Amino acid sequence: MAEVLLSELSNADINWMIAAGRQEQINAGTVLVQLCRDPEVIYLLLDGALTIVIPNAKSTSTDHVVTVAESDCQDREITRLSRGEIVGETSLFDLCFMPAIVKADVNSLVLAIPRQRLIDKLEQDINFSTHFYRAIALMLSERLRQIFEMPGQVQAITEQPMKEALFVFGELRDSDADWLVAVGEIKSLSPNEVLLQAGRPVEALYFILDGLLLISSPEGDYNPLTLCFKSQGKAPREKPIANLTRGEISGASSFVDFRPPAVTVRAVNHSLVLSIPRQVLAVKLQQDMSFASRFYRVLALQLSNSLQTVMSRLGCNKSNYSQHQEMDEDVEYEDELDLDSLQQVSQGAARFNWMLKRLGVT
Structure with missing residues (x-):
């Protein structure tokens, strides 16, 4: 995905992302996106590898809600993300939280960009938003394709609302x-x-x-x-x-x-x-x-x-x-x-x- 990102973004786009973000070293096993929680930061993977993991979770009751207990989960790897991938992007849309965990598979280097700052940039700069959303669409399309092409991976689902x-x-x-x-x-x-x-x-x-x-x-x-x-x-x-x-x-x-x-x-x-x-x-x-x-x-x-x-x-x-x-x-x-x-x-x-x-x- 490195080639996708570099081919879609302009020099001005890249310079803004460098100025807005900060580079962070992430240890293997570190969770970047929590289960069903919106992150405050959008991550660009510069080096290393990440995995998207679906918990096979049991429901546990609390006083107000039936929720997922992460301690009861058995991780099920859905797909691996390589250099150039962006994670946390679902928080840019008015949708439900991402029902998965994204974590570092090995020691990795990421560029962390505050979500609100990125949202403001997308709303104010048409050129940047065109390039960025197209890059996101390419990445999401590839993730879906990887899931669809894995035999026995996808279960039948019901009609979407x-x-x-x-x-x-x-x-x-x-x-x-x-x-x-x-x-x-x-x-x-x-x-x-x-x-x-x-x-x-x-x-x-x-x-x-x-x-x-x-x-x-x-x-x-x-x-x-x-x-x-x-x-x-x-x-x-x-x-x-x-x-x-x-x-x-x-x-x-x-x-x-x-x-x-x-x-x-x-x-x-x-x-x-x-x-x-x-x-x-x-x-x-x-x-x-x-x-x-x-x-x-x-x-x-x-x-x-x-x-x-x-x-x-x-x-x-x-x-x-x-x-x-x-x-x-x-x-x-x-x-x-x-x-x-x-x-x-x-x-x-x-x-x-x-x-x-x-x-x-x-």
């Missing part, structure tokens, strides 16, 4: 939605029709307007050539991973990762999608830096949410509020929304509904 889909449109602007309507084409999908095929190129970005789609990964060893050139009518055995519903996006990661997808997306029932041709979107991203900044943030947000969903199914139990008990201010509950999140969801719903009306979809 509509709340997360509306976060996407809360990040966009009215002008963005207007442009999508102008250049997009509505495509109707029959039940079981494939939208994206594992191993095949992705030729468009798709917004789910109506219906339900299923993401699945091929069982066994991942071989894109055999998937791409499989005999017609001979469908490979697949494991369901997640569902896509109204407002969600499919095919976005192909705009940072040009390799064929490791998953298949097919319609569960009659569905409608808005198709944005790849070349049209690529030109827009090159010519409109403000749009590019928002697009790559949306992409990083959705990839981060997908990664958290997958990891939570691999072992981490989130905290649940128990009725008739006082809420703990230091705990984020699974079904909790703060006022900022509610406002963003409301804005996203209004923008998405406006787009549906423009497209004639009810």
